[in-house]
Amino acid sequence: MYLADYHTHSRISPDGKFTMAQMAQAALDKGFQEICFTDHVEPINWGETTLCPLPYNWEPLRREFAAAQAEMGDQITMRLGIELDAMFDIDHTMKVLQGAPEFDFVIGSVHMLSREKMGGLDLYFFQPENEEQAHAGIRDYLDQVRQFAQWDGPYNVLGHLTLPLRYLNELRGFHLTFDAYEKEVEEIFRSLIERGRGIELNTNRGNDPLPGEKWLKMYRRLGGEIITLGSDAHDTANIGCAIRERQELLKQCGFEKFCTFEKMKPIWHKL
Ligand SMILES: [Zn+2]
16 A cells, blocks of 8 residues: 655644644655645735735745655655645736745645635634535535636645635534535536546545545536545654545445556556
8 A cells, every 4th residue: 555645734834833744754654655735835925915015035945845855765755745725816816826946736725715705714712603605615615616617726625625614613613514515516527627637535534534535526527537645644653644545435436546646647556
């Protein structure tokens, strides 16, 4: 079993605290052959809805990765990626990416509700009072993801589809699903597949995977093959969490292989 964690946040992310070397060491200790760092990159200042200054300062990321390479050597394969959230302002995002290092892998994620209707509210802070409001938020989110999936931007996989469920069910006490949105999800998958992109199975640190079994099967049925597995760990404890189990889930959903990436090109591994 080839073990790779393709969604991890080091201290380069505003909500991370460990060095890349520490994260890589944790992966190695857990028997992983590979880790990809996917720190957050967004067109806005963290926790705000103001555009970040340009030119973007890529030096901390470059330095951190170089330091991890120097410290870890070839004990574990390390790839440099980012988790890119672009929908708030795509033009500004493209300017942010000027001068970026060459990435192995980019997760494209939507973390915010629409700027037009919901003020760009981060899903983490979305506190609907009832199911009706929660569903309005989910519909808005799916519309953002649809537009994102149709954007020919520089990313390889769509991050954690069904992200609103993480917050609504785990933090706000709802018991919601995406079952009412089969048509919308199918359109998103078709857009990704047509453009040669994939999705990630976000193990959600051992909680319900994002997306779940039903959607993984739909993606596969539509011809989707490109898929990565990532823990979304923001600390060393969660590195690799539930990746082994979710490889099994992928097999049950009809997948025979999964991907890692080098220089934005997929490398296939048998499940
Ligand atoms: Zn994310």
